[in-house]
Amino acid sequence: MKLMMLGWELPPYNSGGLGVACYQMAKALAGKGVDIQFVLPYKARHEDSEKFMEVVAASNTPPLVNDKGEYVAMGAYSGTCPTCQSRECDHAREYGQGFVAATRKYADQVEKLVRRHKLSPDIIHAHDWLTMEAGVRAKEVSGRPLVVHVHATEFDRAGGHLGNPLIHEIEYNGLMAADRIFAVSQITKDIIVREYHIPEDKVEVVHNSLDPDELERTIIETNNYMYAKELRKHGWTVVASIGRLTVQKGLTYLLESAALALAHNPKLLFLVSGTGEQRDQLIELAADLGISDRVVFVGFVRGERWRELYEIADIFVMPSVSEPFGLTALEAAHYGTALLISKQSGVGEVLRNIMRFDYWDTRKLADEIINISLSPSLKKELMEGVKEEYLNFSWNDVAEKLSREYHRVMRGRRRAMHDDSKLHLERVAA
């Protein structure tokens, strides 16, 4: 089977989790013998990916670099500035329009490649709105079935706001034109059905996964988070969160819960990592709540500091208002933390040994933090339980499910074509 995957980025040129998920998914599919052409909007070497699939550059544009010198590919997050992560800054507005233009250009290029038979897939798999138009056009030109994979909708990215109507339209057209839709969680499926009026049976939930072997452990003694390490020796509990500081991630609720929890157990230290347009507001909120000395804003972390943040944490909180999946929670499980996941986060659907809360229910979250910090046995149960669960995770299972779905779609397509031609013949005969 020849699969054409339309993606916006792959590691190491990824601006976020989308590139990682695409990479892992493709790798597992290739392992099942699927012949993959992965089409990117920019041109660069991807040594790891090229080992198991053909990486096709739709253009000669090099990947974008932000002002910190980090590659951000083409920026996976619609409307967010790759530099400051804001949706409101001038860059973001430019990108908002520029992005839509960039996805159109990508669609033109993909269409051209398909017309010239540079790409001749059996099936087309497009990831998120960024590649949906390209997917639709490739389907029209090639007559091959299209599956659309939704990692996040514009509703999620807008965090309760309406979002960009241009992007909604692209999403709507893509979802309508698709032969089948994959959603990364039931939450996302519900949004697709509710907001885009897509029939429920057209949408299949395919949860993301994680390969335990892919994650490294920090072996060397580092001097990261030394303050937190010292406090832990004195019986403190470290609570961590990782993510962009945006409305979607619900951190204001975490801080309010922190204040409530600290009133019962002052030996709590909160490490908030990430950056984003909400940073200053969160700093001020922590001060307003009188908990500034207990809340450390560690900034954007990657590499060793990123891994170690999971390791140092006793509790990992995902307070997202709207989180299609939330891979960081699985990573946190790997590094041995107790997980508190909002009911609005998709990853909560695949884990049992976690505690959940509605993102707005700050008392409930505070209660959970207090209980875990005061009960070593509860913490142990949660940590060990979730670790055992996540060991069963594998991208292989995802690849198997995808293969089955591909075949189903292709069978359905053939049957439909067969029916069409039969109908045609009957009409001619009549």
Next chain:
Amino acid sequence: MSKAIVLYMHVHQPWRVREYSAFDTAVDHNYWNEANHHSGANNARILRKVAEKSYFPTNAMLLDMLNSHPEFKLSLSITGTFLEQCEAYLPELLSSFKALVDTGRVEIVGETYYHSLAFFYNRAEFDRQVALHAKKIKDVFGVTPTAFRNTELAYNNDLGRWADIHGYKAVLAEGWDSVLGWRSPNYAYRPVSTQNVKLLLKNYKLSDDMAFRFSNRGWAEWPLTMDKYAGWLDAEPDSPLVNLFVDYETFGEHQWADTGIFEFLRQLPHDWLSRPEHTFMTVSEAADSVEAKDYIDMPHTVTWADTERDLSAWLGNRMQQESQGNIYNLSSAVMETGDENLISDWRRLTTSDHPYYMSTKYWNDGDVHAYFSPYPSPYDAFLYYMNALRDIKYRLMQHNQNHKG
């Protein structure tokens, strides 16, 4: 009857906290030496820059004025943190200040060593910082302060009583209209319920003409000539004093050399002293020679900052309050260690400039608060400060572990 200008200038540089990240906490206990030369928080660079623009040329000119006008006198307050930075980065600057004091006509006014708000948080620490400053001044200049100014001229009745009990001749404050009412700042006063100390109030209109408005082309009186200014100085014929209290950095830093501020200052004694009844006095001399006209009741704290003349530039928002509440909360634990380095680092964090950098007042207007901040935003100022504060806590834990049993 004679009439004296009391020229008083405040000299200060804080130890700015370097760009101290959360990953420095509990690892690197150096909060002050910024490696990035171009950072606004590079203390050595800033001291050299201000010295070049302001301290050196102004001191040279002041010495010249003292030499050519035997009646010219002035008063300075110089913070301990400024003296420390001179000693560390620019000893020749210290010598130029010593040369001024050695004329015998430059009085040094007492204050807190660290330019802190300790008076409002911890009276015992306040006393210690005042004593530290007096000792430092004695060591460096060989004189002992007999007048007092609190950080940012923050004054209330308590401070007046405190200065009285501690035997000061004078204490300085803002001559703010709502306090003075119909009274003029150009007299000496007595703080309510005190015996001996005099209260000298800043003539903020005349002081600010020089310190703030001098180069403002939008000001109706621009350009300010000495002729015009001399007329204003003399506008109240019967009053004995004109209290001109300014930041030293007015000369060359707040008002750049090309505004003509140096020529203006040079002309001041020349023009003023051309009338025989005119003279200059230091603050203690003024307190000695001028009778108190009335008593002044200031139950609320008044400062010389912003149009509010209160502490809101330092303690107006919750970040500022958190930073100060947290730092003073550590005072007894820090003092108990007896660890000189720890105590000194902690005290440097009590400097009022730190919360000033966290001010969000007028932040959106990009006003003076932003101009004088070494950081990109009040939020960054707060984060660096809190990271350093947690490091102090870490050092306390370490100390207590090492000294247990």
